[in-house]
Amino acid sequence: LDMGLWTRQRDGQDVTGLRHHSDRGVQYVAVRYTQRLGEAGAVASVGSTGDSYDNALAEAFNSLFKAELVRNRGPWKNIDELEIAIAEYVDWFNHKRLHGEIGLVPPVEFEQAYYDQQHTVAAPAETALLSL
Template sequence: LPVAPNLLEQKFEADRPNAAWVTDITYIATDEGWLYLAGIKDLYTCEIVGYAMGPRMTQELVGEALFRAVRSKRPRNGLIHHSDRGSQYCAHGYRRLLAQFGMLASMSRKGNCYDNAPMESFWGSLKAELVYHHRYATRMEAMASVREYIEI
């Protein structure tokens, strides 16, 4: 699968909203199995601009998060979209979406979580403030809890 250059190079600054987004996938334990959460964060506003949840870590999951972000923020061409090298982000279909939206793909160096530190930091906060304090019986229960955390 194709890999994009690292356009951010750990310079996690933007001069305006919708100039650079970082994205990643995390997982949350439930009694039914894992719930996967794909999120997209704006580097200028620090807002989660798009997210999606589901039982599988797929290209469709990250695509849904991207569609939600684009629908809510309507970014201009040239936005830097930074991710790790996960297969979902390298997939041809996802890369085509980025091109259709006029986004510049950027990817972390292999195995370097520091290259996506702002998104990793958000996941750490979500888990420390919310997830580790709950035992979720169902994915739906976890989804409702995460939705409230992100949107409020």
């Protein structure tokens, strides 16, 4: 969580209102974890019990994580190796892995295109207001 927040903040992104998707894992009973979400202004997005479609994003990621990292690259000799492997996987997943559901681009490129479009759509309205 902290690594993701740091990365976005370093890139100048506002993380207020950021949605943190999860599958109702044990982290949500950890007081410090939920406090950290609140400090960051992030909103927990958890699925409702018994509704497999309610939080499909988190479930899809968990499935890919297990298939692409755990089964293909493990086991690791120690916790340090595992932590490095997870950090490398998350970086690869976000910056290099092509995702079919978003047009065969990495999530970082898709998200940037979304924000670029929002900025482009907002720009003419701002210009019109300034010219009045």
